[in-house]
Amino acid sequence: MTASVLPPRPDESELGPIGRGLQIVPNDGGAGWTLVAVIAALAFLAALAAGAAVQVASAAATWREAISHEATIQVKPDPGRDGEADLARAAELARETPGIRTARILSRDDAERLLEPWLGAGLDLSDLPVPRLIALELARDPKPDLSRLALRLKIDVPGSSLDDHSAWLSRLAAVTAGIVGFAISAVILVLGASAGAIGFATRGAVTGHRDVVEVLRLVGARDGFVAWLFAKRFARLGLLGGLIGSAAAAAALLGLALLSDNGASGGTGLIAALAPSPWTFAAMAAIAVADAAVAGAVAWTAVKRFLKVHR
Amino acid sequence: MNWDEATTAPSVVRLDGVGFRYGTGPEILSEVSLDLPPRSFHFLSGPSGAGKTTLIRLILLSVRPTSGELRLFGETTADLAGDRLTQFRRRMGVVFQDFRLLDHLTTYQNVALPLLVQGYEEATFRGEVVELLQWVGLGDRIGAMPPTLSGGEKQRAAIARALIARPELILADEPTGNVDPALARRLLHLFVELNRLGTSVILATHDVALMDQVEAGRLILLDGRLYHDP
Numbered sequence: 433m434t435a436s437v438l439p440p441r442p443d444e445s446e447l448g449p450i451g452r453g454l455q456i457v458p459n460d461g462g463a464g465w466t467l468v469a470v471i472a473a474l475a476f477l478a479a480l481a482a483g484a485a486v487q488v489a490s491a492a493a494t495w496r497e498a499i500s501h502e503a504t505i506q507v508k509p510d511p512g513r514d515g516e517a518d519l520a521r522a523a524e525l526a527r528e529t530p531g532i533r534t535a536r537i538l539s540r541d542d543a544e545r546l547l548e549p550w551l552g553a554g555l556d557l558s559d560l561p562v563p564r565l566i567a568l569e570l571a572r573d574p575k576p577d578l579s580r581l582a583l584r585l586k587i588d589v590p591g592s593s594l595d596d597h598s599a600w601l602s603r604l605a606a607v608t609a610g611i612v613g614f615a616i617s618a619v620i621l622v623l624g625a626s627a628g629a630i631g632f633a634t635r636g637a638v639t640g641h642r643d644v645v646e647v648l649r650l651v652g653a654r655d656g657f658v659a660w661l662f663a664k665r666f667a668r669l670g671l672l673g674g675l676i677g678s679a680a681a682a683a684a685l686l687g688l689a690l691l692s693d694n695g696a697s698g699g700t701g702l703i704a705a706l707a708p709s710p711w712t713f714a715a716m717a718a719i720a721v722a723d724a725a726v727a728g729a730v731a732w733t734a735v736k737r738f739l740k741v742h743r
Numbered sequence: 744m745n746w747d748e749a750t751t752a753p754s755v756v757r758l759d760g761v762g763f764r765y766g767t768g769p770e771i772l773s774e775v776s777l778d779l780p781p782r783s784f785h786f787l788s789g790p791s792g793a794g795k796t797t798l799i800r801l802i803l804l805s806v807r808p809t810s811g812e813l814r815l816f817g818e819t820t821a822d823l824a825g826d827r828l829t830q831f832r833r834r835m836g837v838v839f840q841d842f843r844l845l846d847h848l849t850t851y852q853n854v855a856l857p858l859l860v861q862g863y864e865e866a867t868f869r870g871e872v873v874e875l876l877q878w879v880g881l882g883d884r885i886g887a888m889p890p891t892l893s894g895g896e897k898q899r900a901a902i903a904r905a906l907i908a909r910p911e912l913i914l915a916d917e918p919t920g921n922v923d924p925a926l927a928r929r930l931l932h933l934f935v936e937l938n939r940l941g942t943s944v945i946l947a948t949h950d951v952a953l954m955d956q957v958e959a960g961r962l963i964l965l966d967g968r969l970y971h972d973p
Contacts, residue, residue: 441899452858454848454852455847456845456848456856456859458845458847466815498790507889643843646805646843647845647856648856648860649832649841650803650805650828650832650837651837651856651857651904652829652832652833652857652861653859653860653861654825654826654829654860655825655826655827656826657828657860679811682852684936688810740824743828
């Protein structure tokens with residue numbers, strides 16, 4: 433091949449993309465968009481489940497944090513004892529305990545107000561033996577020895593009891609674990625369904641492009657290279673579907689939060705704890721990434737298996 | 744040619760009593776034996792349907808013998824799979840009778856495909872691909888898509904694709920079937936030149952006039968059996 437007999441060098445701007453930009457396996461057009469729609473719908477459900485799990489876990493942590501620095505001493509009225517003296521003694525014992533910052537005796541009016549949600553307002557409760565309460569504020573460090581305080585209360589102030597909310601906290605932990613476990617199961621199931629749809633679509637694509645695959649192999653492409661071409665394409669479709677579904681779920685959650693805010697006059701307490709946090713959106717974005725990873729892995733495996741059978 | 748090297752080097756293609764049938768169908772190739780030394784040039788001839796394409800596909804490891812043994816480059820090909828199979832294929836270049844160009848890629852991309860799938864960077868082969876395309880007369884069609892190429896242009900693109908990775912063995916199935924006699928001669932001389940440089944060539948054709956232009960061994964397939972016409 434001598435350059436002197438060759439025609440003038442052609443215009444290389446016509447060469448077209450090669451390397452990274454080259455689409456060696458042609459697009460499937462409509463089939464690809466159908467798969468994106470299916471993945472988006474499944475990702476929507478998975479992102480809602482993941483977002484809800486993060487919300488519940490985060491709210492539970494907030495509640496746990498809030499009440500883990502509080503405890504209550506309850507002194508039941510005893511006709512044979514001086515109730516005010518018992519209250520004072522119980523408060524004194526609490527204040528003597530290292531790690532208890534404050535011990536505030538709630539007045540009888542405060543105690544009666546706490547009963548209003550159950551008994552209604554405007555009732556005269558002066559004849560009823562309403563238990564009296566002492567609100568304790570606990571320090572983070574040193575932590576108070578509440579079991580020792582409970583023992584001393586039992587000895588010095590019979591009829592008193594110490595509630596450190598541990599029963600409520602353990603119920604909260606159980607419910608939170610249940611909800612998170614349920615959400616993780618839902619995410620796994622939905623990702624599994626996505627994997628099934630992607631596997632089906634990959635087998636269709638590789639069969640549809642069998643002629644291209646055969647040419648690639650005959651010109652020296654390794655099976656891994658061919659599988660990588662399909663894996664890249666399906667990972668891209670998975671990411672696109674995942675992003676659409678996750679974005680829709682995030683929008684739905686934000687819409688719900690806005691509605692709740694309006695109804696709760698600024699969103700405090702329970703509603704504030706359920707407002708979406710950056711972690712909620714991170715969990716939803718992770719669903720899109722997981723969709724891409726699952727799509728790529730499933731496509732890779734499906735194509736490798738196809739090539740092994742049709743060698 | 745270095746005679747000692749040619750006589751001691753293993754055969755490029757060796758078939759011992761090879762038979763082939765699709766499924767439970769009739770035998771397409773029967774008791775085919777063949778021993779092609781390195782740097783040899785052979786025409787593969789025979790009437791349509793005699794099994795020329797099947798024999799080429801067998802050598803290309805696209806299908807497997809149903810009986811007998813096929814050895815390539817001195818090694819057995821039984822149970823070849825995965826990367827090992829790919830290594831064998833990379834030592835061969837093929838020109839299909841139906842071209843097998845990828846319609847969604849330009850002529851340049853089609854010709855560059857063997858180098859691309861082997862992981863070469865474009866910068867290392869761009870000039871070579873363009874020069875080869877010029878040589879086969881497609882210098883002004885490098886950006887054209889195969890559906891817009893004529894039969895002869897497609898054939899030349901397919902030949903360029905088979906040659907670009909400098910294979911040790913070229914299998915060409917009717918590579919001059921769609922070109923005019925002048926271009927057919929030019930393409931034939933390209934194969935002869937490659938053969939002189941050390942590439943073994945098996946060229947399937949039933950163009951007797953073309954075969955008469957080159958002093959080369961002739962393999963003739965008739966009813967699935969192979970005859971040698973030295």
